[in-house]
Amino acid sequence: MQTPQILIVEDELVTRNTLKSIFEAEGYAVSEATDGDEMYQILSQNPVNLVIMDINLPGKNGLLLARELREQHNVALMFLTGRDNEVDKILGLEIGADDYITKPFNPRELTIRARNLLSRTMNAAVQEDKKAVERYSFNGWILEINSRSLVSPTGESFKLPRSEFRALLHFCEHPGQIQTRAELLKKMTGRELKPHDRTVDVTIRRIRKHFESIADTPEIIATIHGEGYRFCGDLDQE
Secondary structure, three states, X not given: OOOOEEEEEOOOHHHHHHHXXXXXXXXXXXXXXXXXXXXXXXXXXXXXOEEEEOOOOOOOOHHHHHHHHHHHOOOEEEEEEOOOOHHHHHHHHHHOOOEEEEOOOOHHHHHHHHHHHHHHHHHHHHHHHHOOOOEEEEOOEEXXXXXXXXXXXXXXXXXXXXXXXXXXXXXXXXXXXXXXXXXXHHHHHOOOOOOOOOHHHXXXXXXXXXXXXXOOOOXXXXXXXXXXXXXXXXXXXX
């Protein structure tokens, strides 16, 4: 695997320098940005595999930037922030962050979680590029593999965040089969399911919102109470 490229978006100099030292010691290439403008400038000039972002930033905050990032770039995203309330964490994951760590942080835990996230996302990207199937079609909808987009029956295209794309792709690869929350979370993020983890439910809710935008779309993802979810679309693949 190529040397991972990490972009740290953090306005506090001491924290930014600490993170840079931690990840460079692990052998990663590290870039730094203090706000969204600098982040986009670096992303336009360099390949980045993982963005580690604070929420409290000058100008646009990290939540707004993350939403934009998910629409424009396919990159792993981790929040590292002092905002430790459950609402912010759920919102961060709902926007599409792959992980959420609160300050103060344990450097060893941070590097392990970053390494695992990079391993999953970079290897998954290689495997996705190798897939022979280019698209899945169901009930007038199309899941485009290469662009990682969901196209509606009316032609509207939704660029899917990584977690949504992986969940929907997994459903398409296993039509009609019940997928537990643990299986889906493992596929989406590589993490093991823990009590009260709502990441899967939030992701399914976001996917369903796309389908609900078109009237008369039948139920595509059904909730199987006490077990998980099942893909119910009338599926073709090309």
